[in-house]
Amino acid sequence: MTRRFLRPGYAVAAGDLLWVVDRLQPVAALLDAATGVVRRLVSWPDLPPPPVDEQWRVLGWGADLWVQPGRGGPVARVTPDGEVYGGYSAGRWLYAVEARGAWCSDPPDQVLLSGPDEEPPELGSHRLFLVAPDGGSRYVDVDRPVRDIVVGEDAVYLEVDELPYTKHHIGCETFDVTWRSAWLKVPPGPVPEEELRLADHEVGDPRCRPMEKREIPEVGEVDITEHCWPLPARPVDARSFADYQLACFTGLDRAWQDVETGARGPLANGTSRWTASLSGDWPATELVLSFDHDDYPGLRLRRRLSIFDELGRPSISEFADIHLMEDIDTDALPPAAGAVGGVLEV
Numbered sequence: 001m002t003r004r005f006l007r008p009g010y011a012v013a014a015g016d017l018l019w020v021v022d023r024l025q026p027v028a029a030l031l032d033a034a035t036g037v038v039r040r041l042v043s044w045p046d047l048p049p050p051p052v053d054e055q056w057r058v059l060g061w062g063a064d065l066w067v068q069p070g071r072g073g074p075v076a077r078v079t080p081d082g083e084v085y086g087g088y089s090a091g092r093w094l095y096a097v098e099a100r101g102a103w104c105s106d107p108p109d110q111v112l113l114s115g116p117d118e119e120p121p122e123l124g125s126h127r128l129f130l131v132a133p134d135g136g137s138r139y140v141d142v143d144r145p146v147r148d149i150v151v152g153e154d155a156v157y158l159e160v161d162e163l164p165y166t167k168h169h170i171g172c173e174t175f176d177v178t179w180r181s182a183w184l185k186v187p188p189g190p191v192p193e194e195e196l197r198l199a200d201h202e203v204g205d206p207r208c209r210p211m212e213k214r215e216i217p218e219v220g221e222v223d224i225t226e227h228c229w230p231l232p233a234r235p236v237d238a239r240s241f242a243d244y245q246l247a248c249f250t251g252l253d254r255a256w257q258d259v260e261t262g263a264r265g266p267l268a269n270g271t272s273r274w275t276a277s278l279s280g281d282w283p284a285t286e287l288v289l290s291f292d293h294d295d296y297p298g299l300r301l302r303r304r305l306s307i308f309d310e311l312g313r314p315s316i317s318e319f320a321d322i323h324l325m326e327d328i329d330t331d332a333l334p335p336a337a338g339a340v341g342g343v344l345e346v
Contacts, residue, residue: 004310006222011214012060017080019065020219021058024049024310027227028065029219030080036217043227044076044084052315061097064133068094075102075131087131090139095149098156100191104129108145108161111177116167120177123161130191141195147181150206156186157206160198231283232312238282242307245287245316249276252289252321267321268328270294279304283312289324290343296336300343 009023017039018031027043047069050056054070065078072091078084092104105128111120128140128149144160151157161179168176184196185203235241252274254264266272271291279286287305303324309315317323324346327333333346 002225003223004225004228006219006224008216008219010056010058011216012058012065013214014060014063014065014080017063018214018217019058019060020217021056021065021067022224023055025224025228026067026069027224028078029222029224031217031219036219038219038222040080040082041222041224041227042078042080042082043224044078045227045229046084046086047074047076049229049311052309052313057094059094059097059102061099066094066097066102075104077102077133077135085133085135087135087137089131090129090137092129096151096156098151099188100156101130101132103140103149103156104131105146105149108147112170113167113175113177115173116169116175118175120165123163123179125195126160128158140191142184143195143197144182144184145179152185152206155188155206157203158184158186158196160184162198229311231310234282235312238285238308238312241314242278242282242285242287245307246276246278248318249287249289249321252276252291255321266291268325271328278307283308283310287316287320289321293328293333296333296339296344298342299336299339301333301346302343303346 006029007023008020010021012019016033018033019028020031021028026045026047027041029038030040030042031038044067050070057068059066063080067078068075071093072089074086075089075094076084076086089104092106094102095105096103113120123144126142126146128142128146129137130140131137142158144162146158146160148159160182162182165177165179168178170176182198183203183206184198184201252267255267257264266274271293273292275290277288279288285307287307288302290300290302293301305316305320307316336344338344
């Protein structure tokens with residue numbers, strides 16, 4: 001079995017402890033904040049993984065960690081002892097956590113107008129979703145669209161849209177609407193069952209708790225193999241999908257065509273001898289792009305692209321070639337001194 005070691009992606013302070021959460025797998029190392037020594041591993045494998053194009057949302061309150069695997073997924077409170085309390089999020093994002101639980105919301109829709117004389121619709125209401133520490137949940141109604149949720153020193157504050165508004169021309173006779181921000185205070189204690197009204201709860205600038213930004217520490221080799229999600233069965237189309245990706249990225253020496261002459265040229269100026277190949281088996285299959293570059297004489301430049309993520313899900317970007325082209329065109333390539341055996345990984 002291939003051993004999997006912690007790949008720190010997030011750090012959340014919790015008193016004298018520090019949660020260091022893996023980039024993808026449902027596991028965290030709980031460190032002594034003072035010494036950096038790993039006290040234990042805590043995992044929550046019953047949650048689903050984040051979608052390929054999303055990340056964990058992680059927040060802390062007290063000693064606990066709150067996690068959500070991407071927008072709209074379930075929300076869970078994880079204790080240092082490894083207890084997990086899951087809650088329904090009603091398809092909303094995890095925005096903030098405090099003693100009463102996790103506040104979930106959707107950002108307001110962007111308002112676009114089709115001309116300078118068009119007026120925006122009236123401000124509507126908004127439904128938040130509060131997930132209690134034990135997993136219970138309920139809606140919280142607000143009489144204004146909620147743009148942000150901030151935990152303050154003495155309360156929770158909702159940033160809401162309010163009159164007046166301004167219009168910004170963004171081209172093609174289209175105008176974007178920006179509303180004035182107002183703050184609605186939700187004091188401690190039970191959240192009212194009735195709709196929260198700005199007229200009853202408006203305050204000035206909220207007294208926010210300072211955001212403690214923690215750098216992700218080095219933790220060494222922490223084996224999390226036993227806490228990872230199991231790899232599913234190999235998809236029947238895994239090889240076919242890899243072959244398709246190879247076909248899509250073959251021929252980068254003729255990627256662009258001059259509209260006037262019809263002549264074809266490489267993906268980026270100054271490059272030549274492009275090749276594409278596959279390396280490795282599912283889920284570690286890679287698409288390998290290699291090329292020469294005028295600024296790197298005598299070297300072969302190579303970019304490796306993972307076709308699947310470690311859970312075996314297709315993860316390669318359809319714009320991977322464009323991203324490589326941008327790196328070449330903007331000189332965002334590593335120095336030649338990093339080449340090994342005549343090959344420079346880019």
